[in-house]
Amino acid sequence: MLTLGIDCGGSGIKGSVLDAEGEMVAERIRIKTPYPLPPERFVRTLKRIANKMPEFDRVTVGMPGMIRNGRVIRTPHYPTVGGPYTPKDPGLVEAWRNWDAQSILSTAFDRPTRVLNDAEVQGAAVIQREGLEVMFTLGTGLGCAVYNDGRLAPHLEMSHAPIRKDATYDTWIGIHKLRELGPRKWSKRMLEVVEGLRPVFLWDHLYVGGGNARRLTEFLGDDVTIVPNVAGIIGGVRAWDLEIGD
Template sequence: MTGIRTLAIDCGGSGIKGALLDERGELTSARTRVAVEYPMTPQAFLRVLDDIAAESGTFDRATIGMPGMIRHGVVINTPHYITDAGPHTAVNRELAGRWRRFPMQEALVEQWGRPVRVLNDAQVHGAAVITGVGYEVIFTLGTGLGCAIFDEGQVVPKIELSRAPVRKHQIYDTWVGAAARRRIGRAKWERRVLRAIAGLRPMFEWDRLYLGGGEARKITCKLPDDVTRVPNIVGIQGGARIWELSQ
């Protein structure tokens, strides 16, 4: 294989997946998936990434997409790994303190001796699918709700939409996440997703909205004309193109 080899890892609340990509974002290795074991300290997280890297093969650079607010490779907050028993369970304050402002990108550069970019997972998803024209937004439906914004192909600084209140003392993470779909059923959950899109459209005024993440494939209803559903694999594939986009 010639060209730059990118190790791309997509980190979710239930599983962490990785693969090697060529310069076009095409997979050149089998995907490796590791189930998240809670509680997950930053050091345990680094060990999981190291296991995936070893399984994937030789790489020249790495892209890590993870949930939460990530700024310049530093974890400002992350919603799942700070709990003892997994998403939407009680937060472990000591664990949250260990994650708060953890320099993940710096730690991985030191661990692997290669260039690394650590970003929010929705930003990596979006990098694979945006056209680079206009104001493009991606919502990722998974354990919670991820969000990333691109303006004329440039990554816009992150906002943490998932933690915004929506109704009945719920935040978007709990209102449209996977647990809500399992609890209320697909039909009611789809209506919630459509209401979220309609309610957020005036806030963003996007030219194009993309719906990604593992839960997006479960949507069977008709989506608005300015909304495009994308496969979950783009969460890995965007790991190559994100290097071309400035932030």
């Protein structure tokens, strides 16, 4: 069984074909996320990746935002006029609202397709299925996924929760703040976030991944593991085995 895993972010969309063990059997392809990005262009972009890949049997797509039963309830970046932190286009907001990504992509690929939040797919690659495990992804913003004994909990959009009077987690530790502060000061801020959320989740283990995890310079704790960003693709295999909580 070969799986096409596609990891969709605010700045880049990456993909590769994986064998049953989650090993890549094709070179990873990355395409810069195009904007403006109506759903139809999103589908074409994913098919560009698929067309450069060897044959596959099924598809896993991880994308940012609230994805529920394969439908896009809300996605933060794609309805903007020019990418993350640019104004929203009302027409694109409406086009993405309740978009049935899983059904439409299944038809486009002519393969069984599973669509989940990108942090949920990344977490599927690394969790041990023991106790309460949490996945944070550090990319354009903050992604989050929670698992209890391997069972995926309902999604939380932590990125849009307030952390200060005038800041959300996205604006507090997102990529713009990393560029503004530099890795050392940004890492200290990330340590404060982890220490602040530890008593909220009471996780048994926290995994931190995403494209910016490699920029961390602070030790986050014995209960924290930094994982490579490629997990966003290779989780595409184990994502099919996830039990999803109500």
